[in-house]
Amino acid sequence: MKTINIGIVCYPTFGGSGVVATELGKGLAQKGHKVHFITYNQPSRLDFLNENLFYHEVEFNSYPLFEYPPYELALASKMVSVVKNEKLDLLHVHYAIPHASAAYMAKQILKSQGIYVPVVTTLHGTDITLVGRDPSYEPVVTFSINQSDGVTSVSRDLKKETYEFFDIQNHIEVIPNFIDLEKFKKQKKDHFKRAICPNGESLIVHTSNFRKVKRVLDVVNTFYNIHKEIPAKLLMIGDGPERNAAEQLARDLNIGHDVRFLGKLEAVEEVLSVADLFLMPSEKESFGLAALEAMACEVPVVSSDAGGLPELQVQGVTGFMSTVGDIEDMTRKSLFILDKNNLPQFKASALKRAQEFDITNILPLYENYYQQILEKASVKETV
Numbered sequence: 001m002k003t004i005n006i007g008i009v010c011y012p013t014f015g016g017s018g019v020v021a022t023e024l025g026k027g028l029a030q031k032g033h034k035v036h037f038i039t040y041n042q043p044s045r046l047d048f049l050n051e052n053l054f055y056h057e058v059e060f061n062s063y064p065l066f067e068y069p070p071y072e073l074a075l076a077s078k079m080v081s082v083v084k085n086e087k088l089d090l091l092h093v094h095y096a097i098p099h100a101s102a103a104y105m106a107k108q109i110l111k112s113q114g115i116y117v118p119v120v121t122t123l124h125g126t127d128i129t130l131v132g133r134d135p136s137y138e139p140v141v142t143f144s145i146n147q148s149d150g151v152t153s154v155s156r157d158l159k160k161e162t163y164e165f166f167d168i169q170n171h172i173e174v175i176p177n178f179i180d181l182e183k184f185k186k187q188k189k190d191h192f193k194r195a196i197c198p199n200g201e202s203l204i205v206h207t208s209n210f211r212k213v214k215r216v217l218d219v220v221n222t223f224y225n226i227h228k229e230i231p232a233k234l235l236m237i238g239d240g241p242e243r244n245a246a247e248q249l250a251r252d253l254n255i256g257h258d259v260r261f262l263g264k265l266e267a268v269e270e271v272l273s274v275a276d277l278f279l280m281p282s283e284k285e286s287f288g289l290a291a292l293e294a295m296a297c298e299v300p301v302v303s304s305d306a307g308g309l310p311e312l313q314v315q316g317v318t319g320f321m322s323t324v325g326d327i328e329d330m331t332r333k334s335l336f337i338l339d340k341n342n343l344p345q346f347k348a349s350a351l352k353r354a355q356e357f358d359i360t361n362i363l364p365l366y367e368n369y370y371q372q373i374l375e376k377a378s379v380k381e382t383v
Contacts, residue, residue: 004370005034007082009075009103010094012043016289017124020154020177021094022046027180027363029053038082040071044266056082072098072105079106083117090370090377092120097137100144107147118149118377120370123158123172125286125307142166150373154287155308173369176311177287178362179354184269184296186351193274196260201231202338205275205299207268207290208282210240215304218281218327220246222302224253225331230338234259235275237268272297276343277334280304283324288312296354300346302334312357318350 006028010021022043025035029052036054037043046055060074079091079102091106093099100121110117121144145151145168152173153159159172197203204223208214216236223234236246236259243261250259265271272278278294280303285291287308291301295312301319303309313321320333337346 005089007036007088007091009099012039012041017095075102076105120150121148123153157308158286178359179296186298187273189273202276204277207237210242215281216242216246236261275299295350298347298351300350318353
């Protein structure tokens with residue numbers, strides 16, 4: 001395949017869209033493509049550099065005239081500069097707001113200078129299901145998606161929602177999220193497990209950004225029910241607005257001594273390596289990347305059946321799904337998995353399913369899609 005010079009625009013955060021964009025860029029660079037990250041901070045997982053990987057910082061200043069710094073304008077200007085100076089073939093923007101609209105602005109500026117660069121927009125979830133539906137943003141989101149040369153979504157469910165709630169004329173290609181099985185795999189961390197579970201307790205893990213949509217109180221309540229039946233410990237990884245309430249609930253239920261809140265962790269795979277079960281009771285998940293990371297480390301998942309999770313989970317095989325908010329059902333299913341006669345098979349099945357989403361299987365889907373968009377763009381240019 002021809003080498004492509006790609007600009008990737010993303011949020012440089014621990015969130016799913018930033019992680020996926022960064023891992024995608026790293027994977028493309030390893031395959032010989034040139035990848036230029038354009039964002040306001042170095043992405044959190046951009047932890048190795050090679051000759052094909054570049055980072056361009058978006059600098060934006062605050063002026064007394066503006067209540068908030070005009071990031072979108074600074075981003076569009078930076079995109080114009082990088083496309084021209086680095087001779088990019090294509091821009092791939094992750095998350096519709098404000099990246100797709102900034103890319104449209106950059107594209108028009110470049111077009112006025114005789115440069116045509118196609119834009120691919122990837123929809124990740126809350127840019128559509130939450131922020132995008134806000135009447136203040138909806139017209140811009142709809143316009144930006146329709147003006148993109150290519151659009152992808154991380155699940156069939158998200159594609160369906162996008163068509164339901166926006167007047168989208170563009171075709172949306174589903175390319176699922178992925179996992180790097182070289183990074184996310186079960187590691188020998190027996191000493192860590194003994195330190196947390198000195199008496200052989202079952203270890204349950206939850207990771208998220210602790211927003212209301214993640215239903216972290218359901219995690220604590222489910223664990224409370226499990227804890228009444230078997231010796232168990234709970235590790236809560238991440239941070240966010242619901243953390244204090246979750247900590248207080250654990251204290252109120254008198255299980256605080258068996259629940260640890262670890263905050264944000266870089267090497268979450270080390271904790272997952274010693275886990276027996278992953279809980280994800282979210283009321284909305286566009287895909288469920290955290291669940292996939294757990295499965296890659298041989299951890300079965302009990303989740304809600306929301307959003308794209310049924311496209312990832314295999315009911316009764318990789319774990320179980322319950323209706324959102326059904327704590328009793330999640331408890332029963334968790335106890336079934338944690339039975340020592342059942343756990344080994346669930347662990348093996350979780351890994352087997354995760355292997356289908358290995359980055360080596362998904363990268364070619366993006367490469368082929370880029371090629372299609374570039375071919376269409378070259379036809380447009382010649383017309």
